[in-house]
Amino acid sequence: MTPASVVIVGAGAGGAQAAASLRQGGFEGSISLVHGEPGLPYQRPPLSKAYLLGRLEARKLLLRQEHWYAKQRVDLVLDRAVAIDRAGHQVHLAGGSSLSYDHLILATGSRNRELPVPGAHLDGVIGMRTRADADELAGRIREGVEVVVAGAGFIGLEFAAVAAAHGAAVHVLELADRPMARAVSEPTAQFIRRAHEEWGVRFDFGQALTAIDGEGRVTGVETGDGRRLPADLVVYGIGVVPDTVLAEEAGLAIENGIRVDDRLLTSDPDISAIGDAASFPSAHTGGRVRLESVQNAVDQARHVAARLMGASIGYDALPWFWSDQGDLKIQIAGLAEVTDSAVEVAVPEPRATCVLRYRGDRLVAVETVNRPGDHVLARRILAGTGGPSPEEASAPSFDLTRWHEAYGLAPTG
Amino acid sequence: MNVTFTLQDQTSRTVEAEPGWKLMEVAVDNAIPGIDGDCGGEAACATCHVYVAPEWRDATGERTDLEQAMLASTFGVRENSRLSCQIETSEELDGLSVEVVGS
Ligand SMILES: Cc1cc2nc3c(=O)[nH]c(=O)nc-3n(C[C@H](O)[C@H](O)[C@H](O)COP(=O)(O)OP(=O)(O)OC[C@H]3O[C@@H](n4cnc5c(N)ncnc54)[C@H](O)[C@@H]3O)c2cc1C
DSSP: OOOSEEEEEOOSHHHHHHHHHHHHTTOOSEEEEEEOSSSSOBOSGGGGTTTTTTOSOGGGGBSSOHHHHHHTTEEEEESOEEEEETTTTEEEETTSOEEEOSEEEEOOOEEEOOOOSTTTTSBTEEEOOSHHHHHHHHTTOOTTOEEEEEOOSHHHHHHHHHHHHTTOEEEEEESSSSTTTTTSOHHHHHHHHHHHHHTTOEEEESOOEEEEEEESEEEEEEETTSOEEEOSEEEEOOOEEEOOHHHHHTTOOBSSSEEOOTTOBOSSTTEEEOGGGEEEEOTTTSSEEOOOSHHHHHHHHHHHHHHHTTOOOOOOOOOEEEEEETTEEEEEEEOOOTTSEEEEEOOSSTTOEEEEEEETTEEEEEEEESOHHHHHHHHHHHHTTOOOOHHHHHSTTOOHHHHHHHHOOOOOO | OEEEEEOTTSOEEEEEOOTTSBHHHHHHHTTOTTOOOTTSSSSSSOOSEEEEOGGGHHHHOOOOHHHHHHHHTSTTOOTTEEEGGGOBOOGGGTTEEEEEOOO
């Protein structure tokens, strides 16, 4: 039965999309969208890209313009949710009031994993998660500033590229032996590393940041092998933790995030969870996963909205991701695991690459840099019935477009 | 200025747009179904595909290189296909008419 009232906690990519999709699907009941950050809901990806470069006006960072909320009859509640009363179907807010729900959607996202080292509280040590973080960082990157980036994940590297473009001296410390070790294959990681080195970024792999020095303000960092590096600014991106506090205190099942089933329902059938905060059984890996991407948040939001309007299929949207670093447009279609093999395809352009990921003989993901056409095609192929075999892809003349023209019988979408 | 979107169910919606916004942003802001703009306008996702009405093709200009590469592999692409995140609205485009393709 379609609920009469929906409360959404968290107005990031997922929460805002859930409200939008409910209205697009014809939902006529009340929608309250609880937003716990200052200002109007905004997009995160540009924070470490165009916004940080100063190329995006502030109002273009917003997920929706101010008038949208009234026009779509979405009640934007500027407050934090502090507790869920499941028996009474109520969400309590920090300001003292409460919201009643027939259905509750938790879209609380994730928080930065804090640096577990002495000195992490010093001025000039900044994570990159919120608009406030980006505003603070934008004021501090200048030519000649010495920046240490802890963690060579996507966000750390996007920041590194921007800082290097501003003439800062950038040094990246990473525990693993290559950048983005969890997210992309070795060849793709090395391609990206080389590009950063050309921009003047220095890397130390297999290297922990063990302490941050300074009095009041950061002046340097210490590394696992006992070196001291000077630093005016330390930016960390060492992973995120799902924001499960509300769910946990309400007694919902937690398993690397708020545990949901293949319909994105939590252990309470009147509560769904989506986005960075939720772990779900993946139709693509067969295991339980928690993904941190815009695609994941918005496709899950659409799924929950459709379900509340009566649809009854399981969630199986194909994951995809993008990251912009300098002149590199990195795109990933599908979902690979660290153990999946990689076949690098020869491409004519020097500043581009295309890597196919295989689980056994099955194509599971395609990583591209500056090959947007391959990315779009890969999404179609992966959503369809089958891709090229590892042998086909290994042929020196292999090209995804030509393969698709010849054999791609995949249903389109 | 006004823009008219023809939706997948063949109904039309005319909305007001402030010049300087991308067509995708105008659509999202007006809750036009079938235009998602998931990547926020980076030509990274192809979820804002439209067909531009023939009489507006010149005024809306050429595809960008990135857009061209994305569209070349997109299902349902036609000569008048554009990613609406790559079209900026202006007074010269008052009356613009596009058809939503959807993904
Ligand atoms: C700098 C940066 C760059 C990124 N770049 C990319 C990219 O290029 N491509 C990509 O695909 N993804 C990117 N991501 C990841 C992407 O932004 C996230 O995966 C996505 O925002 C997740 O959406 P969400 O709705 O689950 O959570 P979020 O967007 O994190 O939103 C959750 C919101 O809930 C709020 N909240 C939590 N608890 C409460 C409470 N109790 N009461 C009220 N509000 C609450 C939080 O304050 C937050 O505003 C990037 C992320 C960052 C930080």
